[in-house]
Amino acid sequence: KQEVTQIPAALSVPEGENLVLNCSFTDSAIYNLQWFRQDPGKGLTSLLLIQSSQREQTSGRLNASLDKSSGRSTLYIAASQPGDSATYLCAVRPNNNAGNMLTFGGGTRLMVKP
């Protein structure tokens, strides 16, 4: 069974810092990995989608990498801002016969202090 883990569970940084959020998964047989942002009590906003054949994706100050063989992905946030404060979730789409549904990690709660 695929398990997804995110470390750290919570992170507090001063504004302007570059930071890295980590996501690991136990089964490397995946189709893709998606990073989401969730504000308190709100829905999920898709940030980046990395297909299994890709190594990284970039959007603005965000860069996500994928090392499928080692079961790891990182989300790099450059020059963090207070508006980046949210919970960040990674989710993998397994390559199996169980419908290929997204499996989520527990999330990293990020606080960026002014």
Added chain:
Amino acid sequence: DTEVTQTPKHLVMGMTNKKSLKCEQHMGHRAMYWYKQKAKKPPELMFVYSYEKLSINESVPSRFSPECPNSSLLNLHLHALQPEDSALYLCASSQDVGRWTEAFFGQGTRLTVV
């Protein structure tokens, strides 16, 4: 337009009430999903509809009844819920259930059962 719209945003219902949650997307997606999210936990898959047919039911109690009237709409009918069913209910859609697809989520319905 990458929007998934959920109504209502908030719902308080008694244990004997019948209510419905609604979800709508106009992206032409043919896969739609219901997720349940408890506080500080990742989303958990409940149901998957593919081409308006129920394809996955993750052993959800019968007091939750999904319905997909057409390719743009997804409902979740609620009846005789328990207080422990209080959670954020998220709707998502993707182009289909295929391996390469990106999932888009709505803002959720915050349900409180009293």
